[in-house]
Amino acid sequence: DAGVIQSPRHEVTEMGQEVTLRCKPISGHDYLFWYRQTMMRGLELLIYFNNNVPIDDSGMPEDRFSAKMPNASFSTLKIQPSEPRDSAVYFCASSLQDRPGYTFGSGTRLTVV
Amino acid sequence: SQQGEEDPQALSIQEGENATMNCSYKTSINNLQWYRQNSGRGLVHLILIRSNEREKHSGRLRVTLDTSKKSSSLLITASRAADTASYFCAPRSSGSARQLTFGSGTQLTVLP
Numbered sequence A: 001d002a003g004v005i006q007s008p009r010h011e012v013t014e015m016g017q018e019v020t021l022r023c024k025p026i027s028g029h030d031y032l033f034w035y036r037q038t039m040m041r042g043l044e045l046l047i048y049f050n051n052n053v054p055i056d057d058s059g060m061p062e063d064r065f066s067a068k069m070p071n072a073s074f075s076t077l078k079i080q081p082s083e084p085r086d087s088a089v090y091f092c093a094s095s096l097q098d099r100p101g102y103t104f105g106s107g108t109r110l111t112v113v
Numbered sequence B: 001s002q003q004g005e006e007d008p009q010a011l012s013i014q015e016g017e018n019a020t021m022n023c024s025y026k027t028s029i030n031n032l033q034w035y036r037q038n039s040g041r042g043l044v045h046l047i048l049i050r051s052n053e054r055e056k057h058s059g060r061l062r063v064t065l066d067t068s069k070k071s072s073s074l075l076i077t078a079s080r081a082a083d084t085a086s087y088f089c090a091p092r093s094s095g096s097a098r099q100l101t102f103g104s105g106t107q108l109t110v111l112p
Helices: none
Strands: A005-007 A010-013 A020-022 A031-038 A043-050 A055-056 A065-071 A072-079 A088-096 A099-104 A108-112 B003-007 B010-014 B019-026 B030-035 B041-050 B055-058 B063-068 B071-076 B085-093 B107-109
Touching: A005 A088, A005 B063, A010 A020, A020 A055, A020 A088, A020 A108, A031 A072, A031 B003, A043 A065, A043 A072, A043 B107, A065 B041, A099 B030, A099 B041, B003 B085, B019 B107, B030 B063, B030 B071, B041 B055, B041 B063, B041 B071
Parallel strands: A010 A108, B010 B107
Antiparallel strands: A005 A020, A020 A072, A031 A043, A031 A088, A043 A055, A065 A072, A088 A099, A088 A108, B003 B019, B019 B071, B030 B041, B030 B085, B055 B063, B063 B071, B085 B107
16 A cells, blocks of 8 residues: 555645645545644644544634545645645544554645745 | 653664653543654654553564553664654543544654
């Protein structure tokens, strides 16, 4: 298995633009998590899905952030409009119900200028 | 979910030495997991210890758990430069939802 695949690896965008981050979880995994990592705030859980259904989105910072999981093999995290303070590394992770460990993707480094 | 607190925040050792990192948490757990993050990469699951276990080994890793003190430690023996990374603990609360919350981690630097 290729692991959790995130794209793009790097994204530089201008303030006010829409940004879409993508994630392909490991096949068969039924949980998907989106995290954001910054030096100031560490790793923050934004939202997670179980069987494509959002379970807890309490970590989503603002209405500018939205996440979808249209099927078991794809999820998106969208920021519209983006702001410089959204600059961070965004990670996607997936896991199986009966196996507690997470598998993380390599992350998307987002820079909003 | 609850967040573990790793200690120390940073640790610098010579290659070949042992490295010990500690984790404290607040409420009862089902299990506790340790993860490693190399610079610029995602977290990698290292080892899990269940609440009814006191010690677990995996290669050069040794994890202990003391539920009475609500603490865990991760020992890396005979460290290598490649062990340089941040290490995070993630306690999984009993009966809680699925999510894990991560602390600030311990930044380990192994000097050649």
